[in-house]
Amino acid sequence: xxxxxxxxxxxxxxxxxxxxxxxxxxxxxxxxxxxxxxxxxxxxxxxxxxxxxxxxxxxxxxxxxxxxxxxxxxxxxxxxxxxxxxxxxxxxxxxxxxxxxxxxxxxxxxxxxxxxxxxxx
Amino acid sequence: xxxxxxxxxxxxxxxxxxxxxxxxxxxxxxxxxxxxxxxxxxxxxxxxxxxxxxxxxxxxxxxxxxxxxxxxxxxxxxxxxxxxxxxxxxxxxxxxxxxxxxxxxx
Numbered sequence: 001x002x003x004x005x006x007x008x009x010x011x012x013x014x015x016x017x018x019x020x021x022x023x024x025x026x027x028x029x030x031x032x033x034x035x036x037x038x039x040x041x042x043x044x045x046x047x048x049x050x051x052x053x054x055x056x057x058x059x060x061x062x063x064x065x066x067x068x069x070x071x072x073x074x075x076x077x078x079x080x081x082x083x084x085x086x087x088x089x090x091x092x093x094x095x096x097x098x099x100x101x102x103x104x105x106x107x108x109x110x111x112x113x114x115x116x117x118x119x120x121x
Numbered sequence: 122x123x124x125x126x127x128x129x130x131x132x133x134x135x136x137x138x139x140x141x142x143x144x145x146x147x148x149x150x151x152x153x154x155x156x157x158x159x160x161x162x163x164x165x166x167x168x169x170x171x172x173x174x175x176x177x178x179x180x181x182x183x184x185x186x187x188x189x190x191x192x193x194x195x196x197x198x199x200x201x202x203x204x205x206x207x208x209x210x211x212x213x214x215x216x217x218x219x220x221x222x223x224x225x226x227x
Contacts, residue, residue, distance in 0.1 A: 107167065
């Protein structure tokens, strides 16, 4: 069974940093492209970042470019999101999501349960 | 950036009703559109990709159609477990989601 489990969320002050993790199991993690998608409280979904299976190709949404860094450790079946210079508008539930092998790039067939990041003083 | 506009933003329907949700893209995206269902406190679930391809395990009462800029998600006979919020998403370039349509019980 495919499982994605996020961790690392919490309360952080504006300008602070946080590192999110996503532990993957039930599939060959090293063969799949992965993403982070976030959802502000009561709002819609926003794609944040993508990383290819090898980690060689990375994309970011303009809203986080230069502040967030996506990475992965295929030996540990883990995906990460380093978030720096956090702002109030980064407050959201952050989901890790897998690219669908059937549908291809940027179609998300499995999602974690999410981890809440709150940026507030 | 490509923007997606969903309508309506919410609707009330009864069990057994046929429900249609539309999604309009600000520019042509061919068939690069997916639909997701999200229930409160849960992660989204993929329903449809490539505008009309049903994801494995999704009931056949869900269907999608359209290409270019105009797309539709149809639920042929609404079931109690279908009350949720639905999002369209384009993947023609960097992903973007529509604003969502909340389907509520009438």
